[in-house]
Amino acid sequence: MRTRQVFRSTGRLADGREIIYYDESPDTGRAAVADRRPLPPFSTGSQLRYDPLLDEWVALAAHRQNRTFLPPPDECPLDPTQGERLSEIPADDYDVVVFENRFPSLAPAPDVPAAAAGDPALSVRPGAGRCEVVCFTSDHSASFGDLSPERARTVIEAWADRTEALGARPDVAHVYPFENRGIEIGVTLQHPHGQIYGYPFVPPRIRAMGEAARKHRESTGANLFDTVVAGERSAGTRVVAGGEHWTAFVPAAARWPYEVRVFPLRRVPTLAQLDEDQREELAHLYLHLLRAFDGLFPPPDEGTDPPTPYISAWHQAPVGADGTPDAEFALHLQLFTLRRAPGKLKYLAGSESGMAAWINDVAPEDAAERIRAALPATAAARPTES
Incomplete structure (x- = not known):
């Protein structure tokens, strides 16, 4: 390419x-x-x-x-x-x-x-x-x-x-x-x-993932992120879209009503390590996912919700003192919205904010089905699922 x-x-x-x-x-x-x-x-x-x-x-x-x-x-x-x-x-x-x-x-x-x-x-x-x-x-x-x-x-x-x-x-x-x-x-x-x-520090979420990956490697000899991606692809029920180089799925234990994780199939630690083919396919796949999120709820006409609010968060490997990223960590995107239904938001109330114990209002399998259903409008340029 x-x-x-x-x-x-x-x-x-x-x-x-x-x-x-x-x-x-x-x-x-x-x-x-x-x-x-x-x-x-x-x-x-x-x-x-x-x-x-x-x-x-x-x-x-x-x-x-x-x-x-x-x-x-x-x-x-x-x-x-x-x-x-x-x-x-x-x-x-x-x-x-x-x-x-x-x-x-x-x-x-x-x-x-x-x-x-x-x-x-x-x-x-x-x-x-x-x-x-x-x-x-x-x-x-x-x-x-x-x-x-x-x-x-x-x-x-x-x-x-x-x-x-x-x-x-x-x-x-x-x-x-x-x-x-x-x-x-x-x-x-x-x-x-x-x-x-x-x-200037490793954020709590990244640190927790790194610790979980270390324990998984010690107990199984395998990379945790590779195991998770392989499991979701094998199950298939929560896979939303994918192609030759990427896969997107709703995680089995999703915290947010509509949440997608996007992983490259060839594991890399950061965006800087993506090759040309991965970057090119990502540009298309990411646009399809964003447009699908906008298709989850009624269009922004009078009396309806504004466009879907979302957070798009890139999870990358922490870097050592020499600037080298942790090769055990897998780059991935977390894309989610706090809207759970038209006119309704998912609020982080007592359990989530007070205890960091999450309660989801939408079954991940249902969320995956709805996101897949929102994709056909942009399916013409959508990468073929593997």
């Missing part, structure tokens, strides 16, 4: 933050366009506080209280700059763009002591790491599911490139690309975009 070429160029915003354009055509000159906003130097920071009861780190980022919140469409900071309407993206157009978040959850803060005098219960460290914004298109009214396969592939290239770059940083232990869509999820900007977190 012909290698997909994406043209990468880097610039700086007025306050010193990095901005990276991923263009589908060469020599656009977008990175050279100056940011004309009178911004002060970027100096925001956060801190990490340790919870000894759960052996987890919690980020404290009080400055995020002042972040931009649901501005009107003509004031969206993720649109390209147009004349005197200045935004976070200085260029007047773009294909895909990544930049440092102006209101990051993770950013090194100066003068964070290891412990507070007279407060033996407080253990803190600087909130090192990095938070980036990924804009999928310059079209404010679009969504990821509206993109062409070519543009989806450009986003995948950006994810892979940032995974490799952030994973090489000494202050990053895990790279997490994700997208939140819908105000029900907590989105504060409506423009189609996602984020990438470079955590």
